[in-house]
Amino acid sequence: MSLNSIFQYFVPKDKKVFFPLFEQAAHNVVAMATILVEAVNTNDNAAREDMFKQIDTLENKGDELTHQIYLELGKNFITPFDREDIHSLATAIDDVADYIQGSANRMLLYNIDEYTESIKKLSELILQGGVELEKAVRELKDLKNVRNIADSCIRINSVENQADYVFDRAVADLFLYEKDALRLIKYKEILAALETATDMCEDAANVMESILVKNA
Amino acid sequence: MSLNSIFQYFVPKDKKVFFPLFEQAAHNVVAMATILVEAVNTNDNAAREDMFKQIDTLENKGDELTHQIYLELGKNFITPFDREDIHSLATAIDDVADYIQGSANRMLLYNIDEYTESIKKLSELILQGGVELEKAVRELKDLKNVRNIADSCIRINSVENQADYVFDRAVADLFLYEKDALRLIKYKEILAALETATDMCEDAANVMESILVKNA
């Protein structure tokens, strides 16, 4: 029980600071995931490399947004939700962005020659998760459509479950069919980074669910 | 210093909500670890596969218990301990369950053909840690036997140290004697997941020690 939770009944919640930052951060994740899906589906190597660079640039932008949320959290006496939830949500969204960039970075560094079905499927799931994340974050500011937020969170959980399944199957297949250990390591790491991006999406959904409960 | 810490001197602590959930979660970890030990020691592949499925089912049950603790935390104004400690303890117990299930899942997916001494030893250590965890959690509700909780935490720390040692030796041996890189990767990952389960047990013990200090 923080002081904040008491004060929020007396003081108008200043939502003008935090919500636009959260919306931008969530939108940034969707932008990154959109480029990721495009990059793993193109056959144009030069174009793909350029897309990976765009992902890098967006990840830097996301870092700045996260940093700004932390700064506001330090400056603001009154916050719309519990301070710890604002911090956790910002961190979780930042983590999604980090893992998208980390996946792209590994594909580039490891110089992989084949964009497998599992890579494409996981990228697609990250985009789906990101879209639901952005929807939910947009509804946070008035909590008028709590049902919509809860539904998005449920869909994010389903996306994460599907990603787990795709990852597990893909890794089992690698161990069955990939006889080149170096290739196996490369692909396994890329798949793991992609799958972790959906885990981070689920972390964000968990924070939002906990915000819903507290503000019910 | 949270408001909660002040209120707890004036308001009767409502322990009826949190403690049964914690006890069930800890008991669930012991059930999972018991099946794990059985699974890595049997020679009956079909039976083992069935046990791994039981572990999956119990892990889902554990997820629900954790979720319920989080929900109660959002609803309850007054909590028996600091909110952050309740949250951390629930997360740590859930993490133990996750890594037990993760270890079982990898053994199944990687289709390993040999259950080594290190795998058996680490599984046994997880069970020992889980048993101490359950003992300590049961004592939390009245804090009458603080010494017992402290002793269990010390034993959990010792279990984690032993697991570290077993893991380090096993990995060094893999690099010395295992010439098949794919097998090395598989076993190293399984050992790492098992060892991490004992780390998570230690995390739970650390939270309980910090609860003891605050409520001394």
Place this chain on the structure above:
Amino acid sequence: MSLNSIFQYFVPKDKKVFFPLFEQAAHNVVAMATILVEAVNTNDNAAREDMFKQIDTLENKGDELTHQIYLELGKNFITPFDREDIHSLATAIDDVADYIQGSANRMLLYNIDEYTESIKKLSELILQGGVELEKAVRELKDLKNVRNIADSCIRINSVENQADYVFDRAVADLFLYEKDALRLIKYKEILAALETATDMCEDAANVMESILVKNA
């Protein structure tokens, strides 16, 4: 907004407990990093092994310091900064120490025969990060030279960026030139542990930046 943040305007901050512990913990990290740099640069195998043992001993000392900070946090009603920041800073410094020891431990266990330029460079960056960390921690107690703390944090961020770059290049090179999968795995893991030590340094810097903002 914690109660603590209000009380700190009325109650003299008792800095005598926490600051010496933080300074010792940061100094301990510098001692560990100094030995690490020496160890990866020597050609004397027996001397190196002895240095790795010294790192182990110092890591245990660091664990005790962290534990003491946690204990004080449980006992002290009034803390010089937000309780969560004290906890996070202690954890981050402890994590730097853990990853230095983890890196040393892997080099020893994997029995590696060549201390590459990347290993040397990353060890050097850890030392640079540690030195800035200690400088910043020493300034925390009076916050008279906020500029100095901010500058050290910026330098820690730059160190982490450089470490990222060295790590990425080294891993890409491993995949290009190292045909022995077992060696590749060994070196990749050691480089990852070294690089993570600089990430943990950045975590500590982030906490200090957040303390600066709150106490501006």
